[in-house]
Amino acid sequence: MKNEAVYAVLIAFFLNIIISPFAIPILQKLKFGQNVRDDGPNTHLKKSGTPTMGGMIILMSIIVTTVCFLSGNRRAQTVLMGVIGFGVIGFCDDYIKVIKKRSLGLTAVQKLIAQLIVTCVFAYLLTNYAGISTEIIIPFTKGMTWDLGVFYWPFLVFTTLAVVNAVNLTDGVDGLASSVTVLVATFFTAVALMMQNAAVLVAAATVGSLLGFLLFNSYPARVFMGDTGSLALGGFVAMMAFVLQMPLFIPLIGIIYVIENVSVIVQVAYFKKTKKRLLRMAPIHHHLELGGWPETKVVTVFAIITAIMCLVGLIAL
Numbered sequence: 001m002k003n004e005a006v007y008a009v010l011i012a013f014f015l016n017i018i019i020s021p022f023a024i025p026i027l028q029k030l031k032f033g034q035n036v037r038d039d040g041p042n043t044h045l046k047k048s049g050t051p052t053m054g055g056m057i058i059l060m061s062i063i064v065t066t067v068c069f070l071s072g073n074r075r076a077q078t079v080l081m082g083v084i085g086f087g088v089i090g091f092c093d094d095y096i097k098v099i100k101k102r103s104l105g106l107t108a109v110q111k112l113i114a115q116l117i118v119t120c121v122f123a124y125l126l127t128n129y130a131g132i133s134t135e136i137i138i139p140f141t142k143g144m145t146w147d148l149g150v151f152y153w154p155f156l157v158f159t160t161l162a163v164v165n166a167v168n169l170t171d172g173v174d175g176l177a178s179s180v181t182v183l184v185a186t187f188f189t190a191v192a193l194m195m196q197n198a199a200v201l202v203a204a205a206t207v208g209s210l211l212g213f214l215l216f217n218s219y220p221a222r223v224f225m226g227d228t229g230s231l232a233l234g235g236f237v238a239m240m241a242f243v244l245q246m247p248l249f250i251p252l253i254g255i256i257y258v259i260e261n262v263s264v265i266v267q268v269a270y271f272k273k274t275k276k277r278l279l280r281m282a283p284i285h286h287h288l289e290l291g292g293w294p295e296t297k298v299v300t301v302f303a304i305i306t307a308i309m310c311l312v313g314l315i316a317l
Contacts, residue, residue, distance in 0.1 A: 001200060002193060003098045008065050008204035009189075009211075013059035016212025020054075022121040024216065024223050026053035030077035053094045055229020056211050059087045065205040075199040078122070078130040079239045083202070085118035086164060086235030091307060097227075105227065109217035112161075113279035118235070119160045123153060126242060136245050139252065139316035145245070159247050160238040167234030169264060169283045171225060173295045175218035176285060178225065179303040180256050181233045187253050191317065199243045206236055220297050253313040256302050259284055 028051050065078050092114075093105035106114070126132045134152035135145040148155055167203045171177035183205040187285050192200030212228075216222045225233075237254060251258050260283040267282035280290040293301075 001196060002196070004231065005193060005200050005204040008069065008201050008247045009208035011068065011207040012061045012065040012208030013212045014177045014208075015064060016057060016209050017215060019057050019060060020212065020216050020223070023057050024051055024054070027053060027223065029208075029215075050224055051092070052224040052226040053228050054096065054213065054217065054223035055087060055090060055094075055225040055232055057223075057228070058213050058225060058229045058230055059084065061209040061212065062063060062202070062205045066202050068070070069201045069222040073198045074128045075197060075202065075243050077203045077204045078125045078234065079199050079243055081124040082118065082126065082239040083232050085121065086115070087228055087232035088119065090113045090229065093227040093231070112182055113134065113232075115161055115164060116157070119157050122160070122235075122239060123156050126156075126239075130243065130294035132243060132245065136247055137249070137317075139248055139313075143317065151184045155247070159250070160235070160242075162251060162261065163241075163254065163257065164231055164234030166254070166261035167237060168227060168230040169260045170257055170285075171227075172283060173219075173285050173298050174213055174221040176295075176299050176302060177230055177233065178210050178214045178217050179299050181237065181308045181309055182207055183303060184211065184237055184253050187313055188244065188316070191244055191246070192240075194317075195244065197244055199240060202236070203240055206233075219299070232316060238267040249313050249316065252316060253306070253310050256306050263287070 015054075038130070062083065063080065066076060070077055070080070089106075089111065089205055093111065097105040127134070133147070134149060135147045136152075137143050138146050167177060167181065170180060185203050189200055189201040191197075192203055210233075217225065237250070237257070238247075241250050263279060263284035264282045267277065267279050270276070270278040278289040281287055285302070288298050289295065
């Protein structure tokens with residue numbers, strides 16, 4: 001399994017760097033450019049027109065790589081189907097933004113319903129197809145588990161939706177979501193290898209795909225992943241956590257996702273109560289940008305924090 005994981009990283013990486021140089025000009029020719037929101041930082045206005053929907057490249061390399069090892073691998077199949085499901089939602093959202101020039105894409109209700117459907121299908125496959133129990137590992141207890149019983153299902157739905165949308169919020173600076181998630185995917189790859197969990201192949205393919213994508217997505221980005229990529233990656237993080245029975249580890253290894261999500265919630269709640277802004281702009285990466293941080297510094301600091309917390313996550317096993 002270790003060798004297969006290494007092959008998965010390499011195959012996905014090279015697929016991405018082979019596909020991207022061809023795909024990016026095509027996205028430009030089709031005018032699949034980023035429609036920058038008016039309420040974002042002024043420095044982002046220059047990004048208008050940069051090809052988006054690069055998440056299709058990420059998805060393609062993950063799918064092709066994982067399919068090479070899928071035979072009889074129900075856990076990897078379950079994660080992959082969920083990732084594709086959320087990727088399709090993101091694609092629909094991006095398509096509306098690009099073709100109809102509506103910066104918000106799908107309505108909140110449409111997106112929520114679609115995400116609920118994918119999450120419920122994943123929940124069914126998780127226990128009835130992949131054979132995962134309702135037990136979850138408690139951090140810092142040397143492997144002790146907690147059987148949530150009937151409460152497992154609402155917990156799974158809430159956690160999945162929260163994680164997917166938190167990863168989506170993180171995708172607001174060149175290379176940020178890619179850099180943070182490649183570290184989280186590396187953590188899952190290491191843990192899955194330790195556990196001999198077959199879903200390691202999806203995690204390894206995600207590592208390779210994101211490493212390749214970062215060559216084109218790091219500042220200054222030549223392509224953005226769009227919601228196609230960010231929702232798919234959010235689905236990956238949530239689903240790998242549940243397949244490994246480690247959802248309680250998400251606040252550790254995914255602390256950046258949590259901070260991003262909380263910053264938006266706090267900003268909205270504070271504004272509704274006081275009619276004033278607590279942060280210069282939410283999510284928090286925009287607050288830091290407006291405070292003078294260049295995008296590269298935001299990405300570097302957030303990636304370092306993620307790397308440290310992933311090491312803490314290993315200690316917490």
